[in-house]
Amino acid sequence: MSDGTSNCTTPSCPVGEANCPIIAELITLRELARTDGLTELFNQRHFRDALKQEMERTQRSHNPTSLMFVDLDFFKSVNDEHGHEVGNLALKHIAKLLIDNLRRLDIACRYGGEEFVVILPGTDLFTGRYVAERIRMRIQASPVHIKGGTLNLTASIGLDTYRSDSTESADEFIARADALLYKAKQTGRNKVVHGTTNFDALAQINQDEKDALAAAFSMPSKTPKPAKKTTKK
Numbered sequence: 001m002s003d004g005t006s007n008c009t010t011p012s013c014p015v016g017e018a019n020c021p022i023i024a025e026l027i028t029l030r031e032l033a034r035t036d037g038l039t040e041l042f043n044q045r046h047f048r049d050a051l052k053q054e055m056e057r058t059q060r061s062h063n064p065t066s067l068m069f070v071d072l073d074f075f076k077s078v079n080d081e082h083g084h085e086v087g088n089l090a091l092k093h094i095a096k097l098l099i100d101n102l103r104r105l106d107i108a109c110r111y112g113g114e115e116f117v118v119i120l121p122g123t124d125l126f127t128g129r130y131v132a133e134r135i136r137m138r139i140q141a142s143p144v145h146i147k148g149g150t151l152n153l154t155a156s157i158g159l160d161t162y163r164s165d166s167t168e169s170a171d172e173f174i175a176r177a178d179a180l181l182y183k184a185k186q187t188g189r190n191k192v193v194h195g196t197t198n199f200d201a202l203a204q205i206n207q208d209e210k211d212a213l214a215a216a217f218s219m220p221s222k223t224p225k226p227a228k229k230t231t232k233k
């Protein structure tokens with residue numbers, strides 16, 4: 001996971017002390033200011049800064065940036081049925097699952113409540129769809145272990161991509177991805193709803209490349225072949 005510090009300078013001690021306690025405290029404070037206390041993911045404030053930075057990078061490099069909103073389904077009932085502490089445990093479980101299933105350079109944040117947001121640098125919509133679908137499936141397949149049993153969770157995901165020909169602001173990009181999450185909620189939950197793109201480019205990706213991509217994300221790339229029948233002797 002990216003530490004998102006590429007545009008931050010490390011403060012140095014004005015009198016050159018090697019283990020300066022003030023600088024150590026400054027660094028800790030800076031970490032706290034951008035971290036969500038419960039999940040230890042980045043907080044919304046850091047998310048906005050990081051997103052702007054990645055959008056600028058897209059403009060310079062022409063590499064797209066994808067944005068994924070992940071919102072747990074019916075989370076209120078988790079709190080209502082099991083209590084706030086179990087709800088907190090579930091949020092921490094999801095944070096860890098995100099970290100475990102993303103690249104180091106992806107930027108996972110807690111947007112607020114039971115809503116998470118992930119910036120996927122250098123990721124087009126096609127690849128983003130694999131990532132989002134994998135996250136959705138992993139959440140569904142990874143129950144939270146609680147006292148006396150397990151707790152099954154699902155999430156709805158909205159996904160969209162910012163390209164170098166886009167002229168929108170960070171707020172507009174956020175609103176676009178968030179609207180897709182809303183659509184996922186409205187149309188049944190536990191699903192990924194993504195933006196539209198010119199998928200003509202995808203026609204240029206051959207099946208081998210699609211298979212490699214699918215394998216990297218542990219996703220089926222094509223309809224599985226029917227299993228061969230075995231004849232019992």
Ligand SMILES: Nc1nc2c(ncn2[C@@H]2O[C@H](COP(=O)(O)OP(=O)(O)OP(=O)(O)O)[C@@H](O)[C@H]2O)c(=O)[nH]1
Pocket residue numbers: 038071072073074075076077079083084085086087088091112113114185189
């Ligand atoms: N345990 C815990 N619960 C939280 C926290 N932040 C928000 N919540 C709860 O998350 C729940 C969100 O409920 P809703 O906004 O109704 O969403 P939902 O029940 O997930 O329904 P949908 O999103 O429509 O599927 C509320 O009960 C909040 O109290 C937190 O830090 N800890």
